[in-house]
Amino acid sequence: MHLLAASTQRNLGMAIAVVAIVGFAIYLIYNVMWAGRGEKGSELELAPNRKPYLSDEELETSKLDLALVSGLVTLVIIGVALPLYWLGEPGRQQGYLDDSRRQFTSRGFEQYEERCASCHGGGGLGGTTSTSITDDAGNFIAAIEWEVPALTTALYRFSEDEVRHILNYGRPPTPMQAWGAPGGGPLTTQQVDELIQYIQSIQLTPEELQGEVLDGLVLQVRDDVLAANSDLSDRLSAANEAVAAAGADEAAAEAAARQVAAMESELRETSEQYIRALASPERGELLFNNGVYGCARCHTPRDSWRFTGPEAIPGAGPVVLARGSAGEAEVVARLGSLIPAYIPGGGAFGPNLTNGATLRQFDTAEGHAGFVTIGSQEGVGYGNFGQGDGGGQMPAFGECVGDRDSNEQSPFYGFCTLEDGSTRPGMLTADQIADIVAYERGL
Ligand code: HEC
Ligand code: HEC
Known part of the structure; x- marks a missing residue:
């Protein structure tokens, strides 16, 4: 539709140019062949039987009218064309934006396939990556498989700037490395923007x-x-x-x-x-432990990964030891205090939520739910007295509040508003957040 608007403008411009060129040509021809024939008065030396020139009456009526009318018509054309052009300008600009977005998306897709798909899966649907945990001195502790989150909902939880921050600086100490130049990674600012544009294009409804x-x-x-x-x-x-x-x-x-x-x-x-x-806190527990859509992957130690045991079947490769399996219990017993205990909400990338931590941070369940709804903003304190230290890393789980970006040129401008004008719902409903809060306050 925007492209159509843009090409309508082009057609109109062409028509005006043709009118102007043809008019100028007629003017030239008229002057050279007709009006420029000779000086007034020179006719005395020319043929004496020349045609008599138009009379004053004629010059002042039909000739003058013709000149005036054609002047008026030209004026009207210009007068109408300019506002029309002006009206079409936003369409032209939009067409340009849409074009460059398409281009960014396809370049971002290529970047993604090359650098991210091996971990985040084809189409950003999530995957796993093999790695190991080490102690502070870098000594090997155990081989593990890390669950890599799907990216198809990242923009429901993070603003464009927060995603840019994750891409630039990675998420140490997880396998998500720094990709952008500011964090010492290989990608330019534009390549990071292209990736964000691609991520935008794969968001779920x-x-x-x-x-x-x-x-x-x-x-x-x-x-x-x-x-x-x-x-x-x-x-x-x-x-x-x-x-x-x-x-x-x-x-x-x-x-x-x-x-x-x-x-x-x-x-x-x-x-x-x-x-x-189920009772609200029980449902909240399920929501808390719900993989990429939940909280445990950041707030519960070891939740993001599984130990990979020795080969059970020769040649089949290492086996992923399921949570709660006998194999896992054996590895946990062997490693002892080298690894953190699996305590729900015990703190990992995100802070420890147990022993009433959330009760101290948030006096009321409403305040607690409000924080989970909008997440943290970098440099903005949260909690009862703003005592929480917002790092912008705690995702927003509720309804989009306000546009994610104030710049109209940004692809995220308007992300929170759906086509019918309603506000984009969040990853979780208000009821689901209330369930999680009920669970967390009991931790
Ligand atoms: C070696 C595997 C690996 C590669 C390659 C990788 N990532 Fe990640 N990425 C991860 C892991 C693991 C996490 C989750 C870390 C955690 O548990 O908090 C992650 C997290 C993220 C997140 C945050 C998602 C969320 O919901 O928390 C984004 C966005 C992201 N990666 C984008 C990318 C992009 C874009 C690329 C390609 C330039 C990329 N990643 C390459 C492993 C990888
Ligand atoms: C991508 C990792 C991540 C996920 C997923 C995540 N959090 Fe957090 N959370 C954090 C970080 C990091 C903080 C600390 C604030 C900051 O750095 O911005 C935090 C802080 C919090 C706090 C405040 C704790 C305090 O004492 O200051 C609460 C409550 C909380 N998260 C609840 C949740 C809930 C509920 C969910 C799931 C619906 C969730 N988090 C999912 C990373 C995460």
């Missing part, structure tokens, strides 16, 4: 995001729900066995697969009911 958050909760309660519904659990096992038994019999396999799908959707329905029926 608010509906997709709420779906993802719910999926994470459903996954966490799956075992509990199956344990509490033995009938459903039995039917699901039977359906899965039928799939295995169907073997090469295509019709039977298809019927069995339909059975499994039906059981799974019943399980999903039951899980959602189960989550709705």
Whole structure:
């Protein structure tokens, strides 16, 4: 639409230029061939039977009118064209902005594929990276696999400047290194901007995001729900066995697969009911531990990574030891005090939230929820008396408040306003934040 506006302007400009050029040509031809024939009075030396010149009456009526009317028409054309051009100017500018954004996005995509996809996954959907933990002197402690967050919701939680800060300086001591020149990384300011533009282009819609958050909760309660519904659990096992038994019999396999799908959707329905029926702090705990959409990855020690054990099957590579598995318990016992204890909310990249820390920081649940809604801003204190030291690293989890950037040229200008004029919802609803706060205040 903006492009159309821009090309309308171009067409109009062309038309005006053509009118001007043709008019000037006519003027020239008229002067050279007709008016410039000879000096007034020189006709005395020319042919005596020359045509008599126009009379005064004629000159002062039709000739004069013609000159005046053509002058007026030219004036009107200019008078109309200028405001029209002026009206179209924002469209032209917008077209230019859209063009350069498209260009930035595609260059950012190339950057991303080359430098980020190995960890953050294709399309920014998240992944893992193998690394190790070391002590302060750099001595190896254990091999681990770090969970790398999806970037498809980063701009719901961080402003453009906060994302730029993360890209520039990385997030030591995590595997996220400094990429921008200010942090000593290899990327120029423009390349960082291109990456941010690409990240903007892959953000989920608010509906997709709420779906993802719910999926994470459903996954966490799956075992509990199956344990509490033995009938459903039995039917699901039977359906899965039928799939295995169907073997090469295509019709039977298809019927069995339909059975499994039906059981799974019943399980999903039951899980959602189960989550709705939980007490607020219990639901808050699920939300707190909800992977990239939760809080534990920054506030609970060791939550972002798993130990990778020795090869269980020769040649298969190291095995990731699941949370709570026997293998993990063995490694934890062996490493002892070399590693932090797994204490929910015990503090990692973000501060320790246990032993009433949040009660001291925030007198009321409302104040606490307000902070989780808007996150921290760099250099701005938070908490009861502004005693919290805002580093801009605590994400905003609630509804977008105010535009993320004041510069109209910024791709993030207007990010908080959706097409229908409503405010962009946050990663979590106000109810979900209230649940988390209820959980945190009990830590
Ligand atoms: C070696 C793996 C690795 C590479 C390569 C990498 N990252 Fe990261 N990145 C991480 C990890 C791990 C985290 C999360 C750190 C944590 O646990 O707090 C992260 C966090 C981030 C975050 C913050 C997300 C959030 O929700 O907290 C952004 C934004 C980001 N990376 C962007 C990028 C971009 C853009 C590139 C490419 C220039 C890149 N990363 C390359 C591993 C990597
Ligand atoms: C990307 C890492 C990260 C994630 C994810 C995160 N936080 Fe934080 N949080 C921080 C950091 C860092 C601070 C300290 C303030 C700062 O540096 O800006 C903080 C501070 C806090 C504080 C204030 C604590 C105090 O005593 O000062 C609360 C409360 C809090 N976070 C709650 C949450 C909740 C609830 C969630 C999940 C909905 C969450 N955080 C997710 C990084 C994170």
